[in-house]
Amino acid sequence: MGDLEIRPAAADDIPAIVAMLADDPLGAQRESLDDLSPYLPAFERLAADPNQHLVVAVREGRVVGTLQLTIVPGLSRKGATRSIIEAVRVHADERGSGLGTRFIEWAVDESRRQGCQLVQLTSDATRTDAHRFYERLGFTASHVGFKMQL
């Protein structure tokens, strides 16, 4: 397989990103592939925020992965900055290629470059394969993640 590039997402990448968000047992019910208009203002907001890093992984000109890294300053832990990884997706054709590992390692390295002392993420309790994956990469399943829909 060709070289992999990880770069900031551009507006032109939105269709490929949304297709990956939707190609997932949980995401399928939540996304709208037929109408991309709700995604455009969200993309603009991400692009304008220096603490948001929406990135894509590209192989041979094709978007094959996406994740969002959020940098969160805070007072806790002596003023530690943390990062939060969200919305990690790898294209179906690339699963098992090691892209997921390279992608999360990139996010951890980028967090270090941004001065973070902690990286965190939550994963739906049903995604047990993902849990093993994150533990292999050095994450600890130390927390319970709570959500409330508004």
Added chain:
Amino acid sequence: MGDLEIRPAAADDIPAIVAMLADDPLGAQRESLDDLSPYLPAFERLAADPNQHLVVAVREGRVVGTLQLTIVPGLSRKGATRSIIEAVRVHADERGSGLGTRFIEWAVDESRRQGCQLVQLTSDATRTDAHRFYERLGFTASHVGFKMQL
């Protein structure tokens, strides 16, 4: 007890906030009450970021609670914005007063005002009382929270 005010934290609140962060079985090992200098640049960074809301609860002129609300735009869920609640602390004197409930309800209402469709938080797996508290308030323990120290 007197009226409760919830307002943005000011630099003058840092000693009271750090004292509450440290007065906790987990926080005690992580904070530095004797030297507040690491907290000042973190406070400035929070204050300058329109997506960060570090707030305090004040009763009779005294800071009795703190939490941090982070607004996170994103593409997932048709471009939904979510909020993340972090670093919730209630002064020991106020526990059982209902302040925790009012505080989280404030954070949920503020998330709604900011256009969020989802509120999320993680709680250390050892904080079982906190888990019951969040479930009573309408949160679902649907996720596993992973962390990695850098």
